[in-house]
Amino acid sequence: MDWRPEWTGGWRNWIRPLVMSIYFLVLVIALPLCVWELQKNGVQLHLQAWFVGGLFVMMAIPISLWGILQHLVNYTQPFLQRYIIRILWMVPIYALNAWFALRFPDEAIYLDTLRECYEAYVIYNFFAYLMSFLRSEFSRLEHHLELKQSSVKHIIPFCCLPSWESGEKFLTHCKHGALQYTVIRPITTIIALICALAGVYDEGHFSFKNAWTYIVVINNVSQIVSNSFA
Known part of the structure; x- marks a missing residue:
């Protein structure tokens, strides 16, 4: 007998909206903080580059996360998809690494x-x-x-x-x-x-x-x- 709650069985239905909602919430918080950081430091050239880079990071991460979630939801070939998911994580990791390294050299x-x-x-x-x-x-x-x-x-x-x-x-x-x-x-x-x-x-x-x-x-x-x- 399966003792897991009923809602866990349909995780494929709610995992994508949940992750996208959390990401949108983080974006709403992070973007004003970036703008505040720019204004506080007088919009230096280095920070301008950091801000522009952040925009591309914020575009790259959801695309990668969506691809990862698609594989998790449609996990029909585990012997192949486990490797694909690990490879797809490279984009968020590299993007965040470059962005934080630009801000904190x-x-x-x-x-x-x-x-x-x-x-x-x-x-x-x-x-x-x-x-x-x-x-x-x-x-x-x-x-x-x-x-x-x-x-x-x-x-x-x-x-x-x-x-x-x-x-x-x-x-x-x-x-x-x-x-x-x-x-x-x-x-x-x-x-x-x-x-x-x-x-x-x-x-x-x-x-x-x-x-x-x-x-x-x-x-x-x-x-x-x-x-x-x-």
């Missing part, structure tokens, strides 16, 4: 740390989504790849490297290429945070004496491996 390093860790999480979910979709279409995915082509060539500029054997080995290489970034990115992000707190990060300046240069190189190499070998 001294605290941006902490916000960026959370954002970049979520970026790695999204990369993992996107790869998992692709694998789940392909395996739902082809029950014997490795065998299907082997029949389609015996080997896989690298893209430019790595086309001179030996081709990969198709099938299971190719999928293994793809997993390693994509997932190594999901490990390296959070590690370099935490190192960047520690270096920033220690005063040796010096973001935006290429120099062998700061940590930012080395972290950028490591991240870019990891991204190249992820994009070119996955």
Whole structure:
């Protein structure tokens, strides 16, 4: 026997209006506060940019939330939609991160740390989504790849490297290429945070004496491996 209240069974009917109503209420409160902040500070150029950015944030978030709610309400393919929902959360997280970082630049390093860790999480979910979709279409995915082509060539500029054997080995290489970034990115992000707190990060300046240069190189190499070998 189900002891849950009756109203919980029809949550698909009220969840979207509820979320949109809460968002509208927050918007009604936040917008006057933004205007008051502008007037209080004499409408400086930096705050003008922050206000304009806020308008775009307020447009992006409801669109993303609506897409997320649509998937939750029509949750008919959980093995795919769980990944889609996690990916869609990237828009509100990135939008709010950029907006708050613009207003509070001294605290941006902490916000960026959370954002970049979520970026790695999204990369993992996107790869998992692709694998789940392909395996739902082809029950014997490795065998299907082997029949389609015996080997896989690298893209430019790595086309001179030996081709990969198709099938299971190719999928293994793809997993390693994509997932190594999901490990390296959070590690370099935490190192960047520690270096920033220690005063040796010096973001935006290429120099062998700061940590930012080395972290950028490591991240870019990891991204190249992820994009070119996955």
